[in-house]
Amino acid sequence: MKLNGQFEIDASRDLVFKQIINPGLMAECIPGCEVIERIDSTRYRAVVVVGMGVVKARFDLVVAITSEDPPFEVRSQTTGVEGARASSLVAENRVWLTDLGDSKTRVEYESEVNVTGRLGKFGLGVMRKYLEKIGVRFAENFKAGILSADIEVIPHKTHEEESTPIQSDPELLETTPTAHPIPENFETQEQNSSVCFPETVEDAVRLLMDEVHSFPLAGGATLVAMRNAGLVRVEKYICLERIETLHGISVQDDGRIRIGAMTRHYEVADSTVLTGNLAVIRQAAAAIANMPVRNMGTMGGALAHADPAADYLAALAVVDAEIELFGPRGARTVGIGEWILNWYETCLNSDELIKAIHLPPPAESYSSYRKVARVSGDYAVATCAISVEAHHQQVRIAIGGCGPAPLRDPDHEFVLRGESLIDDELQSLVKNLITRADPIDDVRGSAEYRIRLIPRLAQDAVTGLLEAQASSS
Numbered sequence: 186m187k188l189n190g191q192f193e194i195d196a197s198r199d200l201v202f203k204q205i206i207n208p209g210l211m212a213e214c215i216p217g218c219e220v221i222e223r224i225d226s227t228r229y230r231a232v233v234v235v236g237m238g239v240v241k242a243r244f245d246l247v248v249a250i251t252s253e254d255p256p257f258e259v260r261s262q263t264t265g266v267e268g269a270r271a272s273s274l275v276a277e278n279r280v281w282l283t284d285l286g287d288s289k290t291r292v293e294y295e296s297e298v299n300v301t302g303r304l305g306k307f308g309l310g311v312m313r314k315y316l317e318k319i320g321v322r323f324a325e326n327f328k329a330g331i332l333s334a335d336i337e338v339i340p341h342k343t344h345e346e347e348s349t350p351i352q353s354d355p356e357l358l359e360t361t362p363t364a365h366p367i368p369e370n371f372e373t374q375e376q377n378s379s380v381c382f383p384e385t386v387e388d389a390v391r392l393l394m395d396e397v398h399s400f401p402l403a404g405g406a407t408l409v410a411m412r413n414a415g416l417v418r419v420e421k422y423i424c425l426e427r428i429e430t431l432h433g434i435s436v437q438d439d440g441r442i443r444i445g446a447m448t449r450h451y452e453v454a455d456s457t458v459l460t461g462n463l464a465v466i467r468q469a470a471a472a473i474a475n476m477p478v479r480n481m482g483t484m485g486g487a488l489a490h491a492d493p494a495a496d497y498l499a500a501l502a503v504v505d506a507e508i509e510l511f512g513p514r515g516a517r518t519v520g521i522g523e524w525i526l527n528w529y530e531t532c533l534n535s536d537e538l539i540k541a542i543h544l545p546p547p548a549e550s551y552s553s554y555r556k557v558a559r560v561s562g563d564y565a566v567a568t569c570a571i572s573v574e575a576h577h578q579q580v581r582i583a584i585g586g587c588g589p590a591p592l593r594d595p596d597h598e599f600v601l602r603g604e605s606l607i608d609d610e611l612q613s614l615v616k617n618l619i620t621r622a623d624p625i626d627d628v629r630g631s632a633e634y635r636i637r638l639i640p641r642l643a644q645d646a647v648t649g650l651l652e653a654q655a656s657s658s
């Protein structure tokens with residue numbers, strides 16, 4: 186996978202070059218970098234921690250400078266493995282500097298990165314997004330760091346300058362990774378996982394706090410598969426099945442709907458209380474995979490995993506769902522719009538549970554849901570949910586699968602005033618949604634294809650909405 190980027194700095198090219206090869210500053214600027222130390226004249230060892238949702242990895246890297254042309258260009262090679270040797274990384278990097286005058290410098294970089302092993306399985310599309318974000322944060326840190334007087338400059342020596350070469354630490358070199366270090370039997374190495382069955386959310390949270398590698402277990406549809414693929418290390422499953430309060434769909438005294446986190450997809454799809462504008466949640470549940478998956482998977486598990494292609498996300502976004510959490514610091518509620526922070530990353534803390542999903546009382550109104558998948562039963566390439574707010578006939582549209590979280594643009598959502606007016610308003614909304622999209626390339630479809638699906642899905646969903654409206658009158 187090829188990554189590239191550029192940024193500009195208010196500093197001279199000589200200073201930028203000196204700092205770009207200064208491990209002291211690099212350690213401060215690379216997000217997740219815990220250590221950088223020098224091995225010899227051209228090689229550094231770095232420990233970098235990466236995290237994508239529940240998948241966490243600690244890479245032991247060696248950065249070897251392969252050529253230097255001060256103050257213009259530096260090339261390097263990065264090789265490394267994860268602590269557990271479950272993934273390996275090889276990257277060829279080039280950084281070059283352009284003097285823009287007035288003590289300004291443009292830094293450009295490109296990197297050919299190859300990740301194999303468990304993180305490779307996670308999907309290069311998501312990995313690319315993660316590394317692009319790291320690049321942006323690096324640039325911000327570097328710009329701030331270069332102007333800071335606190336950063337120690339560790340002098341970098343070329344071969345010629347170095348009269349007495351620094352001795353490499355033999356122990357360090359012994360652990361220096363090779364390019365293909367994954368043991369063949371990695372996936373079959375048994376992780377010893379135990380399961381416990383708390384009966385209250387308080388007990389479940391206590392158990393979560395006891396053990397770093399413990400995870401709530403809902404249906405296991407995703408967690409067990411990820412664990413078996415070596416993507417997560419699970420030492421203790423906290424099975425939520427016996428916690429009664431997490432099950433079922435109920436209408437509260439104020440008319441609001443409460444869906445317990447352990448409610449299975451098939452129960453949501455069959456619910457008789459999700460009517461009117463909330464029917465979109467039923468339709469999304471019915472579109473999930475196939476019957477075995479709908480019998481197994483839960484709404485809480487789907488929200489915690491936050492797969493950008495998950496069917497619920499766009500549907501929950503158009504009905505203003507709220508997510509009730511419980512953890513050691515008590516209960517809190519998060520709106521669906523604030524739920525997802527990044528790819529597979531939510532605001533759920535590792536010691537918190539999702540207790541329930543809350544929906545406003547169903548309005549005598551309409552909704553519709555559309556999904557494009559390669560084959561029936563597959564995850565979506567992209568989705569669209571639409572609902573009409575009963576009072577003002579305001580249309581709400583969310584697109585799923587085209588970014589880490591569903592896309593909405595409330596400023597361009599329009600009022601339903603008759604079919605003839607929809608086209609222009611829809612087109613303007615779609616144009617704005619496309620500018621907000623940030624899709625990945627993956628096995629299900631290219632980023633470009635996903636963008637092209639947005640207008641089609643939005644149009645189809647509007648048609649579904651108008652049909653629902655017509656059939657009720």
Ligand SMILES: Cc1cc2nc3c(=O)[nH]c(=O)nc-3n(C[C@H](O)[C@H](O)[C@H](O)COP(=O)(O)OP(=O)(O)OC[C@H]3O[C@@H](n4cnc5c(N)ncnc54)[C@H](O)[C@@H]3O)c2cc1C
Nearest residue numbers: 403404405406407408474482483485486489495496539564
């Ligand atoms: C073959 C297959 C096809 C699928 N196709 C689709 C599809 O088309 N559309 C779609 O939307 N989804 C699809 N899914 C995903 C499915 O919808 C699952 O519901 C979802 O992945 C979560 O599974 P689960 O509820 O069993 O949770 P688990 O797998 O048990 O857990 C998933 C994650 O959520 C955490 N978790 C679970 N419950 C809670 C809680 N209450 N509080 C805090 N954390 C919690 C777990 O610790 C884990 O990290 C598919 C899954 C499979 C296996």
